[in-house]
Amino acid sequence: MPRKQLNIGMIGYGFMGRAHSNAWRKVGNFFDLDYQPVLKAVAARNRDKAAAFADQWGYERVETDWRKLIEAKDIDAIDICVPNDLHAEIAIAAAKAGKMVLCEKPLARNAREGEKMVAAVEKAGVPNTVWYNYRRVPAVSLIRQVVASGKLGKIYHYRSLFLQDWTISPDVPQGGAGTWRLDIEAAGSGVTGDLLAHCIDAAIWINGSITDLTAMTETFVKKRKHALTGKMQDVGIDDAAAVLCHFANGSLGTFESTRYARGHKALFTLEINGQHGSLAWDLHDLNRVSWFDHRIEGTMRGWTSILVTDGDHPYLGKWWVPGLSIGYEHSFIHQVADFIEGLSTGKSAGPTFRDALETTRVCDAIIASAKKGKWVPAQ
Amino acid sequence: MPRKQLNIGMIGYGFMGRAHSNAWRKVGNFFDLDYQPVLKAVAARNRDKAAAFADQWGYERVETDWRKLIEAKDIDAIDICVPNDLHAEIAIAAAKAGKMVLCEKPLARNAREGEKMVAAVEKAGVPNTVWYNYRRVPAVSLIRQVVASGKLGKIYHYRSLFLQDWTISPDVPQGGAGTWRLDIEAAGSGVTGDLLAHCIDAAIWINGSITDLTAMTETFVKKRKHALTGKMQDVGIDDAAAVLCHFANGSLGTFESTRYARGHKALFTLEINGQHGSLAWDLHDLNRVSWFDHRIEGTMRGWTSILVTDGDHPYLGKWWVPGLSIGYEHSFIHQVADFIEGLSTGKSAGPTFRDALETTRVCDAIIASAKKGKWVPAQ
Amino acid sequence: MPRKQLNIGMIGYGFMGRAHSNAWRKVGNFFDLDYQPVLKAVAARNRDKAAAFADQWGYERVETDWRKLIEAKDIDAIDICVPNDLHAEIAIAAAKAGKMVLCEKPLARNAREGEKMVAAVEKAGVPNTVWYNYRRVPAVSLIRQVVASGKLGKIYHYRSLFLQDWTISPDVPQGGAGTWRLDIEAAGSGVTGDLLAHCIDAAIWINGSITDLTAMTETFVKKRKHALTGKMQDVGIDDAAAVLCHFANGSLGTFESTRYARGHKALFTLEINGQHGSLAWDLHDLNRVSWFDHRIEGTMRGWTSILVTDGDHPYLGKWWVPGLSIGYEHSFIHQVADFIEGLSTGKSAGPTFRDALETTRVCDAIIASAKKGKWVPAQ
Amino acid sequence: MPRKQLNIGMIGYGFMGRAHSNAWRKVGNFFDLDYQPVLKAVAARNRDKAAAFADQWGYERVETDWRKLIEAKDIDAIDICVPNDLHAEIAIAAAKAGKMVLCEKPLARNAREGEKMVAAVEKAGVPNTVWYNYRRVPAVSLIRQVVASGKLGKIYHYRSLFLQDWTISPDVPQGGAGTWRLDIEAAGSGVTGDLLAHCIDAAIWINGSITDLTAMTETFVKKRKHALTGKMQDVGIDDAAAVLCHFANGSLGTFESTRYARGHKALFTLEINGQHGSLAWDLHDLNRVSWFDHRIEGTMRGWTSILVTDGDHPYLGKWWVPGLSIGYEHSFIHQVADFIEGLSTGKSAGPTFRDALETTRVCDAIIASAKKGKWVPAQ
Secondary structure (H helix, E strand, O other): OOOEEEEEEEEOOOHHHHHHHHHHHHHHHHOOOOEEEEEEEEEOOOHHHHHHHHHHHOOOEEEOOHHHHHHOOOOOEEEEOOOHHHHHHHHHHHHHOOOEEEEOOOOOOOHHHHHHHHHHHHHHOOOEEEOOHHHHOHHHHHHHHHHHOOOOOOEEEEEEEEEOOOOOOOOOOEOOOOOHHHOHHHHOOOHHHHHHHHHHHHHHHHHOOEEEEEEEEEOOOOEEEEOOOOOEEEOOOOOEEEEEEEEOOOOEEEEEEEOOOOOOOOEEEEEEEEOOEEEEEEHHHOOEEEEEEOOOOHHHOOEEEEEOOOOOOOOHHHOOOOOOOOOOOHHHHHHHHHHHHHHHHOOOOOOOHHHHHHHHHHHHHHHHHHHHOEOEEOO | OOOEEEEEEEEOOOHHHHHHHHHHHHHHHHOOOOEEEEEEEEEOOOHHHHHHHHHHHOOOEEEOOHHHHHHOOOOOEEEEOOOHHHHHHHHHHHHHOOOEEEEOOOOOOOHHHHHHHHHHHHHHOOOEEEOOHHHHOHHHHHHHHHHHOOOOOOEEEEEEEEEOOOOOOOOOOEOOOOOHHHOHHHHOOOHHHHHHHHHHHHHHHHHOOEEEEEEEEEOOOOEEEEOOOOOEEEOOOOOEEEEEEEEOOOOEEEEEEEOOOOOOOOEEEEEEEEOOEEEEEEHHHOOEEEEEEOOOOHHHOOEEEEEOOOOOOOOHHHOOOOOOOOOOOHHHHHHHHHHHHHHHHOOOOOOOHHHHHHHHHHHHHHHHHHHHOEOEEOO | OOOEEEEEEEEOOOHHHHHHHHHHHHHHHHOOOOEEEEEEEEEOOOHHHHHHHHHHHOOOEEEOOHHHHHHOOOOOEEEEOOOHHHHHHHHHHHHHOOOEEEEOOOOOOOHHHHHHHHHHHHHHOOOEEEOOHHHHOHHHHHHHHHHHOOOOOOEEEEEEEEEOOOOOOOOOOEOOOOOHHHOHHHHOOOHHHHHHHHHHHHHHHHHOOEEEEEEEEEOOOOEEEEOOOOOEEEOOOOOEEEEEEEEOOOOEEEEEEEOOOOOOOOEEEEEEEEOOEEEEEEHHHOOEEEEEEOOOOHHHOOEEEEEOOOOOOOOHHHOOOOOOOOOOOHHHHHHHHHHHHHHHHOOOOOOOHHHHHHHHHHHHHHHHHHHHOEOEEOO | OOOEEEEEEEEOOOHHHHHHHHHHHHHHHHOOOOEEEEEEEEEOOOHHHHHHHHHHHOOOEEEOOHHHHHHOOOOOEEEEOOOHHHHHHHHHHHHHOOOEEEEOOOOOOOHHHHHHHHHHHHHHOOOEEEOOHHHHOHHHHHHHHHHHOOOOOOEEEEEEEEEOOOOOOOOOOEOOOOOHHHOHHHHOOOHHHHHHHHHHHHHHHHHOOEEEEEEEEEOOOOEEEEOOOOOEEEOOOOOEEEEEEEEOOOOEEEEEEEOOOOOOOOEEEEEEEEOOEEEEEEHHHOOEEEEEEOOOOHHHOOEEEEEOOOOOOOOHHHOOOOOOOOOOOHHHHHHHHHHHHHHHHOOOOOOOHHHHHHHHHHHHHHHHHHHHOEOEEOO
């Protein structure tokens, strides 16, 4: 049976534009799906760069105004790969136009924006998702399955870090192409929305809702040159953030993220401790799960390093053979596969805009708590 | 030149009594010191058990009242290895009698008790130390040396965990011989004084004072049978504690300890991130330091696992040859060696009672912050 | 400037057919090359399966006789992804027809076949390569660069393993689709040609030629059912092989491969020890290199785990950002990129058929030595 | 019940003299045994050094002629800690005098010497052992227990390395105090008797006898100054050795040892692969066993890192609490404990001289095979 076309309109061509384009192009080679993505158009203000991108990835046409994509009859889904300050406007417009919407994370700069986005997609009834791609790293999916199965029993602890080291130099500018994540206007927040948001999304997915929290943030470099204005300006973002919290299930959570942890490029870690066992993972060895099973005979107990490459591990049956690993980009391919599967079943695999809004609310609470120096509700 | 005798009076014969006795007995075989410890007497209420202990370790005599040791003319140093609620009374009496005092950690159940102890030893002018033994794990000593040398530049982050899993079962009692650490009366606090105190001591030693903090504690099992009374009683201790804090040098700290992290027996970890490099260590692989040096040529950079067994590593010149490891007990031998060295030089290697009081104040602040739900000063 | 087309004719659609097709399709999205591969045709005896494969990967047409591809005017390069017993016939025919030839490893069942293949491609003057893909794992490429730079000084040792565990059960058949590697007729040898060949290719590439060797092989399961005939037949392949050898540079080599090492899926390891340093790698953590640099200050020396994901690491500038890993399949993409680069420069990046013949000769020597129980020359 | 005295006469005061003395002194503090070792006398040619050693370790008297110890009425056991060329003479004399004999490994420079030693102790009927201490690393003992229990099923592979890097510089002399191991006269062989012997002893203990083997040895530095004569002399020892072999149980073995593997201080590794599981260990992380259990549910399978510090692990009940590690020296304490236990039960825990002779025969076969370039019987 021939597959139906799913026509994609991509907005943005940066790092995420590449990661998503790769996912759209590749998914059909590995997954049997009812829809085949077709790269219809890419929109970006710089026509030359957009054209080069289109050429490299096979987009059929280029637009310099994203609104053209939203108006286009031949486009089914809008994929938003631009800085956070544009998420709301584009997503809402796309929803109103009846397009499916796939939005890079975080959903928005804050919950206020996010709420409008949720309202828009739900009112329009369009399929929607936010690219919290790390859920679809097979090892993370496996952890979620094991926790959901109840194998761990009562949960006591959840801890998660996201450590980087790329902004230690005061010479890194804020704003502009590669560094808009340091600009409070474009990003909404610093590591909280950029890195902690991944930790929080995974935590809620695996361990349920967070009820209340207290946080500390820090801006180590107080002024940076703005890449667009060329002026030294106050840095408005958080360079580092740390959080203590309670989950609704009674467990305790600790979270930390920073761009000042020398030696860590993208060390996203998570660990969950329950009555009967524990599970841990980190992004630098993304195909491994560490697993402690207390029910094993005492003398042979220990932490097992599961190499998540077998055919019966999540998503792995679609790839190679045991022992042969996949990488970062595959998490996006899996998200596309699940999104398309959701179109067939009518049941979104998540995270929907609504799911992602919960994460953004937690992020807002972190920033607010750090400002006030107080415990605050997480929602 | 023959060594002078250093006559030891040991109070207590539990796990720590063994660890200390081993250190006293063994130090002279490996370190060249002016004093040779002699195991003069052990005191404990149960005469039979104390006698068996004396027999096994070579103590010359046994007392059932610790005051006998303090009155004894032939004893130079009192080694306190009993539950925390007896530390203050014994230490103060020993100091008044002009004895050197070595006290198991934490210094006391709280800073109020600790202040009296500090006053007593300082008034008496007697050599004193608290057994925060992990400072003398060679890998930890190496980390302190490297940080003190300035190699890391400005410090941004310090994080430390102490994770165990031995009290998850509600059938573990509180109070009594092996479980007094769960009894608020005997212990003063739960994981905070028992485990976090080690993290805090090392953190202050390596990274300087803590200024303010916010904390969360939890008691997962609310009632436990008391081993002595046989009755179910409310549990007064903290089963888990987590802390966010600032150091005086401007770096951020995060700490966590628990006895509910399934799979971790005694996982004491620490990591420090500075401008030019990072260092990390954990007690489960206690002879290794992880080291990231940003000044190495880019393509060859990474985390180096230093096997701390070479002759020029701290303390290792006294032991075997490169590649051959030492263990937990050696940290005590090193503390004894440094203590005795301090007798010769007149300069205590620390931690003195005063040093340890700073840690106890931080512990008090943790408990207070958790109770109030607020940031508090750390001292 | 528009890219020229490079029209591919694929023979076979198995595991390797997928890995190669993925490489052809994807290379242009990430690498700037003069040629754009086009998937023209796939040939396989089973038309339905071939058609399904063509549909999934976008091949324009299907043939049931591979000769049709060789005769086709519109095909530039023949990619051979069939069992070893067909390599020689197809490759020689392709060369004669003036096609470029890319042949799955090992080159052939034995050196006799391989020599004819080398003669054919060299006589025809067609670009040719053998898919020893692991050379293009960035970590392996980095090791080769470092060794070639002389940083290690004189080399003393090279050791390499390839351990699997998938044929332990006597119920695994020989012959047929997934198990032709156990059939001596189809495969030519067992682990020697399948697994050790990878070890040998990398060893020669990194450390130079092997001069002489002694080997031991074993067939643990003596009879297996043949998947095609249904009959129990003697197993002709080697289940395990181990080798001692000398390299031309005076260093010693040890090699081992097996499909009976429980717990190892595809554990290809290599380590090289030189005067000033050592390097090691394994396929289960393929983005990491272990590196020991003896010239580092003594107390801070150790094995460094380099996460090979930075922009200045081999090939990585084409992919994501530091810390984000690539996987197994990327080694094929890199080989395609280098092959195409070779078309532009006229200089093959290797391994050519001639390079691969050296590996096959070593494999032949291993089998011969094991049979005779003697040291033999490696060429 | 008071313990009986076991009076020790120590011959030698080097590195091994210290390791053994520590074991004799300490065993009684941790193990409940019928005999208490007493350090009666130490013999060595240099009276001053011997006296200093006696002072540090508490030996009651010093002799400059080892024969005095053998004649002494008050000595029960002779502990031989001198270079290999003196083992036979001393051991035979001690046995004739009716003393128990504990001899450092290897038993002798070759099997010829060893056979006489075995004959002597067996004729005299005296308790005897050879200090293959690594058997008593708890992790190694655990591996032996698990293999002996049959949990692994049929064994396919055993591989073991012992890698060092301390003789790479040609300036290291041969002969004399710290470097007699490089002198063929004193040592009998190089890495084969010094390092491989440990690998072989453990292999035979865990996996049974070796039947036949082929080997390669190398001497990288051909001439070294002799520390005693001051002259450059040919180096007679093997700097590196590698072995392929068969075990009597049908499994394949590979062994390698060298002092030219930069970055490895004392990396003794072993791994055994069986039908249902695999076990691995290395000396640099000596408290851990890696364990793969194929009978675990598929998706949760992996290599488990067992931290061998629990009370029910071999020997660990005598030491600290879970998570707290012991070190290299404890292997000697355990051997002393088992030796003394053997005195009570009348059943030697091994390795006896006879057990150790089997290892020496394998070592002889390795040297012979390397010389001849042929497979040879291992016994």
